[in-house]
Amino acid sequence: MGTVSNNKENNNMNSGREGIRGWLNPTRYGWERVSYWLQRLTGLFLLVYFVGHVYETSSLTNGVDAWNSMLELTQTIGGHIFLILVIGTSTFHTVNGIRLIFTESGKGLGKPGRPDYPYNPSSLNYTQKSGIWIALLLACIAMLYGGMVLFGEGG
Amino acid sequence: MSNEENKKVQLKVYRTNYNKDDSSHYDKFEVPVKRWTTVLDALLHVKSYSDSSVGIRYSCRMASCGSCGMKINGKPSLACYTKISELKDDVIVCEPLPNFPRIRDLVSDFSQFFSHHKNMKPFIQNDKVSVDIDDKSDLVEFEQTHEDVDKYLQFSYCIRCGLCYSACPTVATDPKFPGPQALSQAYRYEADGRDNSKKTRFNIIDERHGIWRCHFAGSCSVVCPKGVDPALGIQLLKGHMLGLSKNNKKISTLRTKNNE
Amino acid sequence: MTETLSYDIIIVGSGLAGLRAAISAASKNKNLKIAVISKVQAMRSHSVSAEGGTAAVLCENEGDNLESHVYDTIKGSDFLADQDVAERLVKKVPYEIIQLDRWGMPWSRKENGGIDQRKFGGYSFPRATYAQDKVGFYEMQTLFDTCLKYENIVFFNEWFCSSILHNDGAFQGFTCIEIKNGHFVNVIAPAGIICTGGAGRIYSFSTYAYSSTPDGLDMAYRAGLALKDMEFVQFHPTGILPSGILITEGARGEGGYLINSTGERFMKIYAGNKLELAARDVVSRSMITEIQAGRGFKHETGVDCLKLDLRHLEGEKIKEKLAGIREIGIKFSGIDIIEEPIEVRPVCHYMMGGIHSNLDGATELNGLWVAGEASCNSLHGANRLGANSTSECLVWGTITGELAANYSIKHRDKSINIDNQQISLDEKRIYDGIFRGRGEVNPYEVRKELTDTMDEKAYVYRTESALIEGLKKIRHLKSLSWKHVDDQAKEYNTNFINVMELDSMLRVAEVVLLGALNRRESRGAHARIDYNTRDDNNFLKHTLAYYNDEGEPKMSWHPVTFTRYAPVERRY
Amino acid sequence: MASLRLRESQITKIHYLTGILSLFAVAIHILFRLIMPFGQSLSYENVVANYHNIFYVILLESILVLISIHGFNGLRIILIELKQSPKWESTITILVLISMIGVIAYGTRTIVIASGL
Numbered sequence A: 001m002g003t004v005s006n007n008k009e010n011n012n013m014n015s016g017r018e019g020i021r022g023w024l025n026p027t028r029y030g031w032e033r034v035s036y037w038l039q040r041l042t043g044l045f046l047l048v049y050f051v052g053h054v055y056e057t058s059s060l061t062n063g064v065d066a067w068n069s070m071l072e073l074t075q076t077i078g079g080h081i082f083l084i085l086v087i088g089t090s091t092f093h094t095v096n097g098i099r100l101i102f103t104e105s106g107k108g109l110g111k112p113g114r115p116d117y118p119y120n121p122s123s124l125n126y127t128q129k130s131g132i133w134i135a136l137l138l139a140c141i142a143m144l145y146g147g148m149v150l151f152g153e154g155g
Numbered sequence B: 001m002s003n004e005e006n007k008k009v010q011l012k013v014y015r016t017n018y019n020k021d022d023s024s025h026y027d028k029f030e031v032p033v034k035r036w037t038t039v040l041d042a043l044l045h046v047k048s049y050s051d052s053s054v055g056i057r058y059s060c061r062m063a064s065c066g067s068c069g070m071k072i073n074g075k076p077s078l079a080c081y082t083k084i085s086e087l088k089d090d091v092i093v094c095e096p097l098p099n100f101p102r103i104r105d106l107v108s109d110f111s112q113f114f115s116h117h118k119n120m121k122p123f124i125q126n127d128k129v130s131v132d133i134d135d136k137s138d139l140v141e142f143e144q145t146h147e148d149v150d151k152y153l154q155f156s157y158c159i160r161c162g163l164c165y166s167a168c169p170t171v172a173t174d175p176k177f178p179g180p181q182a183l184s185q186a187y188r189y190e191a192d193g194r195d196n197s198k199k200t201r202f203n204i205i206d207e208r209h210g211i212w213r214c215h216f217a218g219s220c221s222v223v224c225p226k227g228v229d230p231a232l233g234i235q236l237l238k239g240h241m242l243g244l245s246k247n248n249k250k251i252s253t254l255r256t257k258n259n260e
Numbered sequence C: 001m002t003e004t005l006s007y008d009i010i011i012v013g014s015g016l017a018g019l020r021a022a023i024s025a026a027s028k029n030k031n032l033k034i035a036v037i038s039k040v041q042a043m044r045s046h047s048v049s050a051e052g053g054t055a056a057v058l059c060e061n062e063g064d065n066l067e068s069h070v071y072d073t074i075k076g077s078d079f080l081a082d083q084d085v086a087e088r089l090v091k092k093v094p095y096e097i098i099q100l101d102r103w104g105m106p107w108s109r110k111e112n113g114g115i116d117q118r119k120f121g122g123y124s125f126p127r128a129t130y131a132q133d134k135v136g137f138y139e140m141q142t143l144f145d146t147c148l149k150y151e152n153i154v155f156f157n158e159w160f161c162s163s164i165l166h167n168d169g170a171f172q173g174f175t176c177i178e179i180k181n182g183h184f185v186n187v188i189a190p191a192g193i194i195c196t197g198g199a200g201r202i203y204s205f206s207t208y209a210y211s212s213t214p215d216g217l218d219m220a221y222r223a224g225l226a227l228k229d230m231e232f233v234q235f236h237p238t239g240i241l242p243s244g245i246l247i248t249e250g251a252r253g254e255g256g257y258l259i260n261s262t263g264e265r266f267m268k269i270y271a272g273n274k275l276e277l278a279a280r281d282v283v284s285r286s287m288i289t290e291i292q293a294g295r296g297f298k299h300e301t302g303v304d305c306l307k308l309d310l311r312h313l314e315g316e317k318i319k320e321k322l323a324g325i326r327e328i329g330i331k332f333s334g335i336d337i338i339e340e341p342i343e344v345r346p347v348c349h350y351m352m353g354g355i356h357s358n359l360d361g362a363t364e365l366n367g368l369w370v371a372g373e374a375s376c377n378s379l380h381g382a383n384r385l386g387a388n389s390t391s392e393c394l395v396w397g398t399i400t401g402e403l404a405a406n407y408s409i410k411h412r413d414k415s416i417n418i419d420n421q422q423i424s425l426d427e428k429r430i431y432d433g434i435f436r437g438r439g440e441v442n443p444y445e446v447r448k449e450l451t452d453t454m455d456e457k458a459y460v461y462r463t464e465s466a467l468i469e470g471l472k473k474i475r476h477l478k479s480l481s482w483k484h485v486d487d488q489a490k491e492y493n494t495n496f497i498n499v500m501e502l503d504s505m506l507r508v509a510e511v512v513l514l515g516a517l518n519r520r521e522s523r524g525a526h527a528r529i530d531y532n533t534r535d536d537n538n539f540l541k542h543t544l545a546y547y548n549d550e551g552e553p554k555m556s557w558h559p560v561t562f563t564r565y566a567p568v569e570r571r572y
Numbered sequence D: 001m002a003s004l005r006l007r008e009s010q011i012t013k014i015h016y017l018t019g020i021l022s023l024f025a026v027a028i029h030i031l032f033r034l035i036m037p038f039g040q041s042l043s044y045e046n047v048v049a050n051y052h053n054i055f056y057v058i059l060l061e062s063i064l065v066l067i068s069i070h071g072f073n074g075l076r077i078i079l080i081e082l083k084q085s086p087k088w089e090s091t092i093t094i095l096v097l098i099s100m101i102g103v104i105a106y107g108t109r110t111i112v113i114a115s116g117l
Ligand SMILES: Cc1cc2nc3c(=O)[nH]c(=O)nc-3n(C[C@H](O)[C@H](O)[C@H](O)COP(=O)(O)OP(=O)(O)OC[C@H]3O[C@@H](n4cnc5c(N)ncnc54)[C@H](O)[C@@H]3O)c2cc1C
Pocket: C012, C013, C014, C015, C016, C017, C018, C037, C038, C039, C040, C042, C044, C045, C046, C047, C048, C049, C050, C051, C052, C053, C054, C055, C135, C136, C159, C160, C161, C162, C195, C196, C197, C198, C207, C208, C209, C211, C212, C215, C216, C246, C248, C349, C350, C371, C372, C373, C374, C386, C387, C388, C389, C390, C391, C393
């Protein structure tokens, strides 16, 4: 099959795509969208941290002084806040990531069946939503705990 | 009730004509509304009595043809399926569907959307039973139980309105991604026992811009007006493709006539 | 010079009939280039709204038989059906049902895994094959998806056909407007099939999609082809208020009751045996009689109505078999049919009439066929039985597709010399007459008045005086200076299309009224208060209307074909 | 080259697998630091001492590899969804691969030197 359409003069047509703004705004369409957005953001953040961390540890190779001066850089208020963020994001990313591995393999989403009006899509069920909430909750707890450890010890 | 009699709302309609380099703007119209007035009714009222040049696409006015998708107060919706009284707002903003090229005013171009659908080979393929009946004197249908039908029925009721396509964050940046509509149709045919094509659709969607570009943002299922739940179909399909869950469909065979 | 595109077969309309014809022609020969032109995107055609079922004899070993379906159809038609046509339908439709199943149609199933059927009005056996209550939608989807298999089918989405090109009694092609950019293009081919569907939008209170306007009928009419039996308009008993959206007959087929304001199942007075499942014309008349006797309800819009009660069906059954209308009820009427009876009123639903064609769907032009609701091969006579229309679309889609393919192969090498004068005349009519017309009256108001007039004057019961008033009104509207298009843009100009549609509505509405006026009897869906019996001596014949450039349509008659069944009185 | 190209489904499997495995690896990594007071865990001596435990070295190396694969593939996913053209995509793939190998190599260098292998 083909479709006939005359595209000659439609070159200037607006593509209408939301572009990057489409995923920058997670406030529409519910919790699953928030989860999608946070998973990305935390993933990217962790990648940045990870590369930084590999660089940080490389100071080991330059002896104890280099290591200590690197440590000093991180033992600041800012550094601690950054670390707490790492703890939070990694907790969220991990917990939610495990949830996603299950859901994206079709587990825990319910079975297809006759939809009854008003439609409640079974893939947006409360097990899934609570998975997201739990990930958020655990991330908060981990951050609190991390904060206590970091700031508690004379930071 | 009496103050409802003469209730009016303001309709803000996105206007532009891309071929004319019109700069886009919003036109405002006052329309009278009743309890049952839909956004489509209101737009047609505008078209009949205020400004006949408003571009809209519409046909069935009963949410079964999929023509009238647009963004209403920020959310992709069917105009004929959205009652003004439900919106609980005195200003109704109508904009074209995001993620579709725009033709004029509220009308968008669906050609790419349709071609994604077509790429899924959305038809029954079966190498055991001839899909086209050759011998018209021997008419037997496939045997399918209620359970067999339920496996795909839900995905069958996609009216191709494109709302899911306009809500999906991946589609927003990746035009090569087939989108929730096409992918859920791929699942619809995969789940149908009458189809026994092994892996042809898997090969089509196991691409760089294929099914793995869905990250279960779920927005498609949030906006779908027909309960299709494309997100579900897509994740189930992924499970089958990863080999983590089995496609437990029963391959249907033709009924034998004398077992009735 | 306008642009010209050349194909082997052109199908106008992408409803059930059009898509079925496309597949039939495409599978006949892979080298035939087939154009499917539709003024809406292919899948948006009105056929998606069909709800209830498709009639076919599938269970011969459970007591059904072909002959019974033939007879039910003819009886339903009030003996105005051409009997050979009914026989052909019944013989061919089982194949269509099974073929759809092989193509992926989600038919509802019986426990044993076979295709299930439900009761429908006017049939002596449960014969409506169904898929929940979204039959037309699923059929459209199955056919459309199957079309995608064929590389030789090309869709012209959102192209509006305006006229038929013909020469020497032979079809040549169509003139079209590409809606997206306003281009005027000729599409030519040796063979064509018109599948433009019904025209129920000439009524205000109507179950039809907004796209169901008579432009297809009008196109044939202006090309000199006859419109047949246009006075027979079916009013479906159960349209909801205020939108006119349909509650399928399947709701009564599953056991729904019609009740009046005293809570009585009044159909027992009018059709003691079949009750709510009598033929549609009978039920609709009974409803209007009840309302006139003061036993109706008042809807909050002030319109009289009755109620359809489904509460005694179990919620689960409704959710399984009538999910779509439950949704419609909740959404468009604010009523959940599981909990409350729903207000309904007879509503314009089907046009038995259409473009005059023979048993094969061939028209009076060589190389041009019609299929589906646009055609009148006289299958439905004076009243169609529910579920017989989708059957018709499928059967004659297949037949005409095949015939057109054969014809096209035979005439392939003959070059088509199109008559440029015809094209320029048409361009003048459209662009000078309509697009750049200088009318002052708002065409949308004219359309509203036209459809309201039809609602009022040519509804379930008709009288001479009302019909004459209606005719006067239509002619008055026609003479007003309404021909103009405010929106002068080329791109996606729906204002322009709306006015083109109105132009055709005015002509076709006139034919409906004239036919109704001339038929001084009551038969099937055409009920005259002043001639309230069937008159087989004078009117057992079809009405034909031919276009006349200068004035009134030329009306004539056409005989009915009988094979085996002599007319008897109809009782349900 | 073409034959070397993995199907996206395989890449996805790797992505999930590296995600899960790094969870365990990282968990042990952090546990190691929690068995002693946090402040001491970071002292040069303690850290270098850890590096002389062969199991810990293997652990660190696998964390390095797993997370690099997972993280940079994640970055690749995001980037190819942003813009589509053969050129952009191959650039992205190559850049991501290079960065991944780079980070692994750089980290491995630290491990090798610190552990005195
Ligand atoms: C609400 C409702 C429910 C129904 N339920 C049933 C049922 O249960 N069972 C049953 O048997 N029947 C039913 N019917 C009747 C049946 O649906 C129709 O008769 C049938 O669908 C008509 O199909 P069609 O292919 O002839 O035309 P349509 O589906 O009406 O399609 C017409 C096509 O022609 C195109 N077209 C029209 N004019 C032009 C033009 N000028 N240029 C280009 N293209 C044009 C349109 O775009 C469209 O694609 C129902 C009807 C209604 C209104």
